[in-house]
Amino acid sequence: MITEAGLHDKVAALVYIAAFAPDKGESVNTLIAGFPADGPQPPILPPRDGFLFLDRDKFHASFAADLPAGLAAFMADSQVPWGVNALGGTISEASWRIKPSWYLVASDDHMIPPPAQRAMADRTGATVAEASGSHSVYVSQPKAVASLIEQAATATRG
Numbered sequence: 001m002i003t004e005a006g007l008h009d010k011v012a013a014l015v016y017i018a019a020f021a022p023d024k025g026e027s028v029n030t031l032i033a034g035f036p037a038d039g040p041q042p043p044i045l046p047p048r049d050g051f052l053f054l055d056r057d058k059f060h061a062s063f064a065a066d067l068p069a070g071l072a073a074f075m076a077d078s079q080v081p082w083g084v085n086a087l088g089g090t091i092s093e094a095s096w097r098i099k100p101s102w103y104l105v106a107s108d109d110h111m112i113p114p115p116a117q118r119a120m121a122d123r124t125g126a127t128v129a130e131a132s133g134s135h136s137v138y139v140s141q142p143k144a145v146a147s148l149i150e151q152a153a154t155a156t157r158g
Contacts (some may be wrong), residue, residue, distance in 0.1 A: 006095030012156040014096055014124075015149050018044050018106035021120040023094045028087045031116070040110040051081035062110045064136040075136070094124075101126040102152045104137065104145060111135035127151065 004024055006014045020028055032042075043058035054062065059076035060069060067075070103121035107114050107130050121128045129151075131137050133143035138145045 002133070003096060004091050005096050006099055007093055011095065011099065013099055013152045014126075015099040015152045016101065016103040016121070016124075017145055017148075018104060018109050018112060018117060018127065018133075018135055019052070020112065021094075021096060021101075021103065021124050021126075022091045023097075023123070024092065025090055027090045030090075031120075032087075035113055035116060038112055042111045047084045048081075050084050052084055052087075053079055053081050063134065064139070065110065065134045066108060066132075066140040067134070067136055072136075075139075082140060096124040100152070102148050103128050104148050105130040106110070106135060106137035107131065108131045108133055109135045127155075 002014050002016065002019075005011070013025055020031055022028070022031055040062065043055035045053050045064050054076070056073075057072075059079075060067075060072035064072040064075055101121075101124045103117070103124065103126035105117045105121060105128060106112075109117065112135065112155040118128070118142050129148050131141040131143065133141045
């Protein structure tokens with residue numbers, strides 16, 4: 001989302017938190033096609049009425065393994081579905097090519113493999129930080145997330 005939204009003239013920098021950083025012509029589908037088939041697989045259920053959800057029974061282990069079970073269950077129950085077509089939406093321009101970027105790698109992520117996160121961060125030229133955490137690193141490691149956002153804000157203050 002921020003890769004293309006970042007093109008807006010009021011956006012000074014991009015901060016990716018365990019996220020996809022596609023390039024022009026890429027989509028989430030093209031990026032996940034390169035993930036190792038023998039590694040953890042996101043538990044995406046078959047589409048329902050044009051929307052996707054993560055399997056509630058596998059949510060804790062795959063999306064929020066470093067959070068308490070009760071919180072992970074709440075997050076699983078309150079998922080916001082995403083449209084099936086969202087995975088195939090291609091980027092027309094990658095703002096990270098023209099704006100400074102920061103990337104927080106979640107080293108225990110089972111949704112986007114950490115090596116894929118590092119590769120995307122590297123090709124964007126991002127300033128990279130790493131935190132031990134699941135895909136929900138923004139909940140489990142809020143200080144690491146806030147610190148990276150603060151670094152980006154300070155570096156681009158003008």
